[in-house]
Structure formats: C-alpha cells, structure tokens
Amino acid sequence: MTLPWLKSYQRQLDDSLTHERLGHAPMVHGPAGLGKRGLARWLTARILCLQPAAGQPCGQCQSCRLLESDTHPDLFIAAVPEDKTQLPVDVIRDLTQGLQLTPSIGSTRVGLVEEADRMNRNAGNALLKTLEEPSSRAWLILVSDDPDALPATVLSRCQKIIVHPPDGQAARTWLRAQAPEVGEPDIDLALQASGGAPLRALELLEGDGLAFGREIRQTMLDAVCRQPPSPAVLAAWSTRPAEAWHWLAHWVRDFMDSALAPEERDVLAPDPIALARLWQQALEGRAMAGTPVRADLLLGKWLLEWGAQFGRQS
Ligand SMILES: [Zn+2]
Incomplete structure (x- = not known):
C-alpha cells in the first residue's frame, strides 16, 4: 500500500524515468518518519520492472517476482552489519x-544505500568513484535522514529528491485511519512531537512514547517547583536517551512558544536566552545518545539547570 503523501513523489519519479531525466544517483532525503525507504524501494522496483504499467511496477514480471522474494540478482543493497553502527568500506x-556486472534479468542494475548517513569516510570515498564514473544503465539510490552528515563530494553528485511532511490535515486523516481508537489530543501531540512525520507519529501512538513524553513534561514542572527527579527516574530515562532528550527539547520549545500564559510568565519569569540554551543542549544530548556518555548524569544536570531558570523574580 502506498502512503498517500508519497504518491506525488512516485508520479514525479515515474515521469523523470519515462523522459530519461533521472540522474544515475538519486538521493531520497528528508526527516525521519516519512517512508523514504519505502519510496526508494518503490523506485528500485520501478527501475527494475520489465513492464511497468500506469507508472507502477507491474508486480508480476520475473524482475518484480525476484524483488518480492529478495533474490533479485541485479539489486545490490549496502546494509549496516548487525555488529556495527557504521557502513564499512567493504560493504560499499x-x-x-556488483554494479559493474552485466545485468542478469533486464538491462539495468540498482545499488541501494538505505542508511547513507552511516557511511564512514572510507566508505564515502569508495562510493565517490562510482558516482564520478557511473557504469551505463546502473542506478545508485541513496536514502538519508541527514544529508549534512554526508561528504560534500558525495552530496554534490546526487540528484536530490526531498520528501516533505504532508500537510497537517492529510497527516491527521491518515493517522485517524491507522489508529481509530486514539483521541484527538494524542494525535495532535504525536504530530507535534514528530515534526509532522506520520510514521513517526504512529510509532508514538502505538507504543508508550506519548506516556513517556508526558511523564517528562511532569518531571520538568516538578523541577520548576524545586522537586528534582529521583535517580531511579533518571536511570529509567537513560535507557532511552535519544527519546528523553527529544522530549526535553520539544517541551522547552513548547514553553518558549506558548505553554505559559502571560501571568504565569510574569511569575515564573524564565529567561528566554537561558531557555534557548537549554533547548540547544537537549538537541546536543540527543545527538550524543548512543555514545558511551553517562546520560543519567547529563539529564540530571540539565533538569537542575532547567528548574533554576524559574521563580527567580524578586
Ligand atoms: Zn514488473
């Protein structure tokens, strides 16, 4: 099933392919939670299909059947090995x-790098050669959440296909259909916290993400009232540090934008510059999640500083 907000991208890509305007190295990028990998897989199928119909891969030819069973000999996928966090050079x-080989089924080959951001420097260099001297009738498709993490030399040789979040109404309609039992406030919060990315919002609705986010908000309010979080709370947060920092950043933004009524603002008197700094620190904390830093200590320090911003007015 095609995600509704990706249909227009499929039409554009089909049009580019039909009129031979698609560069040999398209890069699908945009925020996480929009289905970019699915779009890249669709593009792979559309390129390899032997008889595309109505702008879509037919789903029935030999090529489509091989793709369906993950055994297509002309598709080469670079995946991060299970015991690694980066894409090593030998995988690239x-x-x-593989892309140099003669196609077995049709007339084209496709290389797919679904986590292009995770290429280490050597891997990026190895890919560069293929980007500079593409083999004929071979496509290299890259997917990236964060193209800034890629070497500029790689980036400049790709044809960028930017996937944007759908408009709020479309995202809401889709989420309501996926999770009909969920109330509007939860849908609103999930969309806000996911930057409007429907798949990420759905993950929040289906798991305990929203409950976790609301717990974090309450802990922030407690910290304002000089009730620091217990070590047990911080230890629990530090098992999912990226999420914890994401919510802290989200709620600081919320406080900065709207959450405080004018009269509360006067009483609590947070310093906007300090809040902006805390927001920045939360984003940095999120970027550091996954490194061996002691997240519980950093989270505790952050909350102390957060609490200290309020109620100072004499
Ligand atoms: Zn087909």
Whole structure:
C-alpha cells in the first residue's frame, strides 16, 4: 500500500524515468518518519520492472517476482552489519563491484544505500568513484535522514529528491485511519512531537512514547517547583536517551512558544536566552545518545539547570 503523501513523489519519479531525466544517483532525503525507504524501494522496483504499467511496477514480471522474494540478482543493497553502527568500506565496495556486472534479468542494475548517513569516510570515498564514473544503465539510490552528515563530494553528485511532511490535515486523516481508537489530543501531540512525520507519529501512538513524553513534561514542572527527579527516574530515562532528550527539547520549545500564559510568565519569569540554551543542549544530548556518555548524569544536570531558570523574580 502506498502512503498517500508519497504518491506525488512516485508520479514525479515515474515521469523523470519515462523522459530519461533521472540522474544515475538519486538521493531520497528528508526527516525521519516519512517512508523514504519505502519510496526508494518503490523506485528500485520501478527501475527494475520489465513492464511497468500506469507508472507502477507491474508486480508480476520475473524482475518484480525476484524483488518480492529478495533474490533479485541485479539489486545490490549496502546494509549496516548487525555488529556495527557504521557502513564499512567493504560493504560499499561489494555494492560498487556488483554494479559493474552485466545485468542478469533486464538491462539495468540498482545499488541501494538505505542508511547513507552511516557511511564512514572510507566508505564515502569508495562510493565517490562510482558516482564520478557511473557504469551505463546502473542506478545508485541513496536514502538519508541527514544529508549534512554526508561528504560534500558525495552530496554534490546526487540528484536530490526531498520528501516533505504532508500537510497537517492529510497527516491527521491518515493517522485517524491507522489508529481509530486514539483521541484527538494524542494525535495532535504525536504530530507535534514528530515534526509532522506520520510514521513517526504512529510509532508514538502505538507504543508508550506519548506516556513517556508526558511523564517528562511532569518531571520538568516538578523541577520548576524545586522537586528534582529521583535517580531511579533518571536511570529509567537513560535507557532511552535519544527519546528523553527529544522530549526535553520539544517541551522547552513548547514553553518558549506558548505553554505559559502571560501571568504565569510574569511569575515564573524564565529567561528566554537561558531557555534557548537549554533547548540547544537537549538537541546536543540527543545527538550524543548512543555514545558511551553517562546520560543519567547529563539529564540530571540539565533538569537542575532547567528548574533554576524559574521563580527567580524578586
Ligand atoms: Zn514488473
């Protein structure tokens, strides 16, 4: 099933392919939670399909059947090995060598790098050669949440396909259909916290993400009232640090934008510059999640500083 907000991207890509305007290295990028990987897989199928119909892969030819069973000999996927966090150079070399081969089924080959942001420097360099000297009738499709993490030399050689979040109404309609039992306030919060990315919002609605986010908000309010969080709370948060920092950043923004009524603002008197700094620190904390830093200590320090911003007015 095609996600409704991706249909227009499919039409554009189909049009580009039909009129031979698609560069040999398209890069699908945009925020997480929009289905970019699915779009890249669709593009792969559309390129490899032997008889596309109405702008779509037919789903029935030999090529489509091989794709369906994950055994297509002309598709080369570079994936992060299970025991690694980055895409190593040998994985990229396997892919680029594969693209040099003669196609087995149709007339094209496709290399797919779904986590392009995770290429280390050597891997990026290995890919560069293929980008600079593309083999004929071979496509290299990249997917990236964060193209800034890629070497500029790689980026400049890709044809960028930017996927944007759908408009709020479309996202809401889709979420309501996926999770009909969920109330509007939860849908609103999930969309706000996910930057409007429907798949990410759905994850929040289906798991305990929203409950976690609301717990974090309450802990922030307690910290304002000089009730610091217990070590047990911080230890629990530090098992999911990226999420914890994401929510802290979200709620600081919320406080900065709207959450305080004018009279509360006068009483609590937060310093906007300090709030902006705390917001920045939360984003940095999120970027550091996954490194061996002691997240519980950093989270505790952050909350103390947060609490200290309020109620100072004499
Ligand atoms: Zn087909």
